[in-house]
Amino acid sequence: MSNKTKTGRYQRIFRQIEGLIGATRSPWSRMSTIVALLHHKMPDFFWTGFYYLDNGDLVVGPYQGPVACLKLKKNTGVCWTGINEKRSLIVPDVEKFPGHIACSSLSKSEIVVPVYNKTGKILAVLDVDSKKLNAFDEIDQRELEKIVALIYEPSST
Numbered sequence: 001m002s003n004k005t006k007t008g009r010y011q012r013i014f015r016q017i018e019g020l021i022g023a024t025r026s027p028w029s030r031m032s033t034i035v036a037l038l039h040h041k042m043p044d045f046f047w048t049g050f051y052y053l054d055n056g057d058l059v060v061g062p063y064q065g066p067v068a069c070l071k072l073k074k075n076t077g078v079c080w081t082g083i084n085e086k087r088s089l090i091v092p093d094v095e096k097f098p099g100h101i102a103c104s105s106l107s108k109s110e111i112v113v114p115v116y117n118k119t120g121k122i123l124a125v126l127d128v129d130s131k132k133l134n135a136f137d138e139i140d141q142r143e144l145e146k147i148v149a150l151i152y153e154p155s156s157t
């Protein structure tokens with residue numbers, strides 16, 4: 001997919017999510033809607049979901065794709081790094097990421113994007129895995145950061 005095609009696709013998904021999420025402020029409904037849309041509209045998304053902080057644990061939230069680890073070993077792997085360093089991470093080859101947690105041996109590359117509430121507290125990460133090496137770039141990062149920012153947007157309801 002060209003950069004232009006990919007950006008256009010993300011922008012259409014963004015507008016669709018924006019239109020849908022106004023129905024409720026529930027972050028769970030919004031996260032579920034986001035993963036459903038992303039997973040089915042982005043061709044290389046093999047596992048798409050959220051891990052959220054629950055009393056100091058990082059546990060799985062809404063997701064689509066094969067069954068994944070319910071709880072991630074503390075301060076280990078890509079998702080925990082995103083939480084601890086409060087930043088998005090693009091991992092072109094998961095086998096080269098020290099401590100990577102392989103929920104599926106089919107996952108080859110990964111992107112993690114933090115989710116913040118309106119006071120700037122980090123609550124979760126969006127995690128997307130691909131069966132292809134090097135599937136994610138700065139366009140994915142920028143567009144996914146814009147999409148997860150919608151989770152705690154005030155709605156018109």
Ligand code: SME
Pocket residue numbers: 047068069072076077078079080099100101102103104107110127129
């Ligand atoms: N690979 C992640 C764990 C979650 S699965 O990819 C769904 C990690 O290293 O944190």
